[in-house]
Amino acid sequence: MAYPSGRHFLQIPGPTNVPDRVLRAIDRPTIDHRGPEFAKLAREVLTGIRKVFRTVHPVVIYPASGTGAWEAALVNTLSPGDRVLMFETGQFASLWKGIADRLELRVDLVPGDWRHGVDPAAVEEKLAADKEHSIRAVCAVHNETSPGGTSRIAEVRAAIDRARHPALFLVDTISSLASIDYRHEEWKVDVTVGGSQKGLMLPPGLSFNAISPKALAAAKSAKLRRSYWEWEPMLQANESGFFPYTPATNLLYGLRESLHMLEDEGLDKVFARHRRHGEATRRAVRAWGLELNPLDEREHSDSLTGIRMPDGHDADKLRAIILERFDMSLGTGLGKL
Numbered sequence: 001m002a003y004p005s006g007r008h009f010l011q012i013p014g015p016t017n018v019p020d021r022v023l024r025a026i027d028r029p030t031i032d033h034r035g036p037e038f039a040k041l042a043r044e045v046l047t048g049i050r051k052v053f054r055t056v057h058p059v060v061i062y063p064a065s066g067t068g069a070w071e072a073a074l075v076n077t078l079s080p081g082d083r084v085l086m087f088e089t090g091q092f093a094s095l096w097k098g099i100a101d102r103l104e105l106r107v108d109l110v111p112g113d114w115r116h117g118v119d120p121a122a123v124e125e126k127l128a129a130d131k132e133h134s135i136r137a138v139c140a141v142h143n144e145t146s147p148g149g150t151s152r153i154a155e156v157r158a159a160i161d162r163a164r165h166p167a168l169f170l171v172d173t174i175s176s177l178a179s180i181d182y183r184h185e186e187w188k189v190d191v192t193v194g195g196s197q198k199g200l201m202l203p204p205g206l207s208f209n210a211i212s213p214k215a216l217a218a219a220k221s222a223k224l225r226r227s228y229w230e231w232e233p234m235l236q237a238n239e240s241g242f243f244p245y246t247p248a249t250n251l252l253y254g255l256r257e258s259l260h261m262l263e264d265e266g267l268d269k270v271f272a273r274h275r276r277h278g279e280a281t282r283r284a285v286r287a288w289g290l291e292l293n294p295l296d297e298r299e300h301s302d303s304l305t306g307i308r309m310p311d312g313h314d315a316d317k318l319r320a321i322i323l324e325r326f327d328m329s330l331g332t333g334l335g336k337l
Ligand SMILES: Cc1ncc(COP(=O)(O)O)c(C=O)c1O
Pocket: 014, 065, 066, 067, 068, 092, 141, 143, 144, 145, 172, 173, 174, 175, 195, 204
């Protein structure tokens, strides 16, 4: 057993390192979540988080991991038997599909090799073929956290528009939000799913739904059963700075601090910093003679780098050596990878 000195290097795709500023902000007494001090905190974070999603419309904050926000996006907008279009871009798209299957939605899955993002041409083709508009939603994962590939969401939006299709557009940004350029409103996304434990620099435990007016209207007639995830009571309580159930008070202190940090640096500079570090990492990987997982230059992720192990080498053994000798945790390949 080794006892390394100093700080552990947490270099998995997420949870990521939580900056000391955020840790110190969380380390405060928990307050009455029905009192005036809490209402001030909640209003501040509920407004501040909209800027990160680049929307002026409401963002719901759940005390839940990202999986909860995935489920919330589906159950608030859809009805049993609705058709949804999904793309097999990697492990997380596959898990989201699993939820849709269990909710008895009818999923049209476009198969993939986990080395490419969502193909905008395939989106257009599928939607154009759906003359009676039976597809109710298009679901895409912006940044696939195991393969290290980023889908071109603006181009997917343009494809939906070209097909003149009214489907809702649901996007998972759990490993891209606050790291890679993303625009909920400009790209006319209806529900954006986010999580606390990556670009927002928080511990795991919060997740988000950014909601468009079109999604809110869809929620009025959506018939999937929901209780905990129901937007309506949440939005109502949020208006006066409260939650319909006990919120994750101390994580909200952390969120307030991380929003200040993002605001201080400026989102565009944050994205540029991740791009620079991502590019530096990719150049190092190529110089070592190793292969990057995404095959399309336009789809390399700036928040994590997917590297393929050469045949005959075991990635888990390498990760074990790096952990033991250098006190550094690297992400493992998931599912097919
Ligand atoms: C892209 C993406 N979507 C969804 C999830 C699921 O989130 P959680 O594990 O917080 O439930 C993750 C987790 O890593 C993710 O990276």
